[in-house]
Amino acid sequence: MGDSGRKKPPLVAENRYGAKSKPAPKKKAAPKKAVKRKPAPSRKPAKKRHPVVAFVLGIFRWIWRIIWGFTWRVSLVSVLIIGLAVGYVYSTLPDVRTLLDGRARGSVTLLDRDNQVFAWRGDQFGGVVTADGVSPDLKNAVVATEDKRFYWHFGVSPRGVASAVRINLREGRGPLSGHGGSTITQQTAKLLCLGVEYDQDAWESEAAYVQDCRRGSLWRKAKEAVYAVAMEFKYSKDDILSIYMNRAYMGGGAYGAEAAAQRYFGKHAAVLSPAEGAMLAGLLTAPSSLAPTSNLKRSQDRAATVLRLMNEQGYLTDEETAYWQDNPATLSQAAKANAGGYFADWVMASGPEFFTRNTTEDVILKTTFDARIQKAAEEGLQWVFDNKVRQGSKAQAAIVVMSADGAVRGMVGGRDTTAIGAFNRAVHAKRQTGSAFKPFVYGTALDLGYHYDDLVNDAPYCLDIPGSGEWCPKNYTNKHYGEVTLTWALKNSLNIPAVKISEAAGRENVRKVASGFGIESNLADGPALALGASESSLLEMTGAYAGILNGGSSVTPYGLVELRLQGDSNPLMGTGGGIGERVITESAARTLIYMMEKVVSDGTGGRAALPGWEVAGKTGTTQAARDAWFIGFTADYVVGVWMGYDDNTPLTGVTGGGLPAEIFHEVMMRVNEGATPKALPAFVPQPKPKPKTKPKRRTSDDIGEAIDNAIDNAIDNLIQDLFGRN
Known part of the structure; x- marks a missing residue:
């Protein structure tokens, strides 16, 4: 029926053995919808600048390019230079520990007698x-x-x-x-x-x-x-x-x-x-x-x-x-x-320069300074100027307080008690001493055998001075008092007896005693030496009086006790002063102290008296009252006070027995506050021995008896020489 002559298809797929299969027929793609695009905006034609404007803008652009090119290049070079500079400095920087102390000189720390810091000097x-x-x-x-x-x-x-x-x-x-x-x-x-x-x-x-x-x-x-x-x-x-x-x-x-x-x-x-x-x-x-x-x-x-x-x-x-x-x-x-500025300056100046003014080390100075005594001196001075001196006065004053061995305990070199590096009138001012010099005259006489009760005639007296003519000293009161004792003459500060005693004892001897006690200034050659015509500093005079107090030995005022480097326990040097050689006998010194006590208890220094304390001292007023002094002492301290004007203007109504004695009183009242009064080391006065009576005229019997006694004594001496003495 339907399959005659037809060939049947194979039962296996053709591509099993690699045969190429025929391509499947392509499907037709669906047609794409057309996308509507927005029309591009129409560009307006560029507006042409005015040629001049375009030229100017071009110039600016050109300048900017030059500036910018120059700037960034310079900046780059600068950064490189700075970087090199920083790097170089970095390479020279030392270890940080070497930079911590950059002082060119060292420091000086001053300690008082109780080892407390009271002043600093240097860096x-x-x-x-x-x-x-x-x-x-x-x-x-x-x-x-x-x-x-x-x-x-x-x-x-x-x-x-x-x-x-x-x-x-x-x-x-x-x-x-x-x-x-x-x-x-x-x-x-x-x-x-x-x-x-x-x-x-x-x-x-x-x-x-x-x-x-x-x-x-x-x-x-x-x-x-x-x-x-x-x-x-x-x-x-x-x-x-x-x-x-x-x-x-x-x-x-x-x-x-x-x-x-x-x-x-x-x-x-x-x-x-x-x-x-x-x-x-x-x-x-x-x-x-x-x-x-x-x-x-x-x-x-x-x-x-x-x-x-x-x-x-x-x-x-x-x-x-x-x-x-x-x-x-x-x-x-x-x-x-802020006390002790004058004292600190004095110690710095008197110490070794390489350890004080020009030290490169840190130095510790232990001193004799007493902060309590310094405060007493400053307050006493201030009280007198506030209450006794007319407002606006330019008069100056200085004070030195020391022990009998010359250890300075306080110092005021001027009315500005807080000054540092100021002129120190206690040390650097050389002024005529006036009657404050007289104790050295009487000390010389006593050392030569004079007695405190010896008489001297206070009567008109003149000396012929070669090259100057006649010189006639006068008493401050312009009066004469006839026969007076040495003690009476000193306590009333009579000038004529002082000159007479000086001439009798010998001016050279007086100069020798004064120098021995520490008066280093040039002393006058003429008879006015006895009246304080020579100049001296308050520090010298106070030190000399300290020699009287300690029994007649010289004193070198000192403030430095010990110097050592910071961190070291062993001192490099010790005390630079103290008691020296004997100047007058102890007996003469004790007698002189007795006479000087009468100056305060019954003489010109009455304003310096301290209730319950024995005080000895001497007033001093120079010609025309250009300088007024009072230097006195108790059993513990010697205090010297000077007052005057820096330009030598005469003081008005001021004598040594006035404001200087009152400053002494105010200072010592504060120094002795709470202390038990002590007696001065003066001798107990004894009446002057009566002169021996004139011997009787001897009879012949007396002469014969004397001859017999002389023969007997001669025989006894001969026997003792031959047979020995017991």
Whole structure:
């Protein structure tokens, strides 16, 4: 039917053996819908610029390309140069430990007789401190005051510089005058003088070196910035702060935080309170004018501002800030007293120069100074000038208090008792001594055998002086008193008897005794020697009177007891004065003390008397009352007082028995407060032995008896010589 002649299809798929299958017929793709596109916005043809405008803009573009090309190249070169400069400075910076003490000279700390500090000289340095070793309040106060971004900048603060320039311009100064905007790092670089060390041969003085280090020129500022950046790379922030806190000047001769803490508060920098730390930080702006020893109230006000800054920067709470502002820092007793300036200056000048004025070491000087006695001297002087001297008077005064061995306990060189480095009238003023010299005249006579009750005729008396003519001394009262004892003449300070005694004892002997007691000034050659025509210092005269008190031996006034280097226990030198050789006999000295006691108890020095105490002394007034003296002593202390004008103007109504004696009284009342009165080492007076009666005329029997006795004595002596003596 249907399959005759047809070939059947194979039963297996053709592609089993790799045969290619015919491609399936392609389906026709559905036609795509046409997408409507938004027509592109028609571009407006570019508006042509005016040829002139196009030319000007082209010029500006060209200039900008030049400026930009120049700027980035210069900037790149500048960065490379600065980088090289920083790298060079970095390579020259030493180990941080060598930078902590940069003083050109050392410090001198003076201790009183009780080993308490009372004065400082030189560049005071209390020792090395570190940023983490001081009180945290001090550290925070310094950062808050000087550089609040210290821990965040790289040594230079552009924002700080810009702010400083703005303030300077607003205040009418130059951009670099006044506020500098310096960071603590830059200030440290300046303190290091950018690595330039002081050289005596290269600079006129240390002051000139410091002035050059502090120059504020633009070039100097640039070098300072480079040095500061190099320091930031070399040292840690705390290292830089440590250098700063050791080298910064904080007033009162104190360099560094430790020295300032000791100077003002008598404690270590590690234990300062927030108020004390704020006060020290406040000094960094103007150390001399803000020093609490100069003006405590101003320093406290500045510290209150520092405390506010610490509060604003989160270092103190509101309660802490309020508390410390209400309880400001105060000075230690030694700093508050600010006493002994004249004494300290004298000790510094009398000590070895290489250990005092020009020391490069830190030196400790133990002295004879007594703070209580010094205060008594200052208060006594002030009381007399406040109550006894007319207001506005320019008269000056000086006081020396010493022990009988010459140890100076207190010294006032002028009415300004807090002065340092001022003219010291107790040491350097050479003035005529007047009648204060007379004890050396009478001491000479007593040493030669005169008696305190010997008589001298107070009558008109003249001497013919070769080359000068006749010289006739007169008493202060212009009266004559006839036959008087030596004691009466001394206690009433008669001039004519003093000259007569001097001439009888010999002027050369008087000069020898006075020199032996320590009067080193040139002594007059003429008869006016007895009336104190020679000049001397108050220190010399007080030392000479100390020789009388100690029994007639010379005295060298001294203030230095021991000198040693800081940290050493063994002293380098000891006492530089004391009792020396005998000048007059002890008997003569004791007799002279007895006579001088009468000056106070019954003579011209009555205003110097002290209730319950024996006092000896002598008044002195020079010609025209240009100088007034009183020098006296109790059993314990010798006190010398001088009063006068620096320009030799005569005093008005003042004699040695007046205001100087009253100053002595006021000083010694305070010195002896609470003490038990002691007797002077004077002798007990004995009446002058009566002269021997004239021998009777001998008879012949008397003569024969005398001859027989003489023969018997001669025989006895001959027998004893032959057979020996018992």
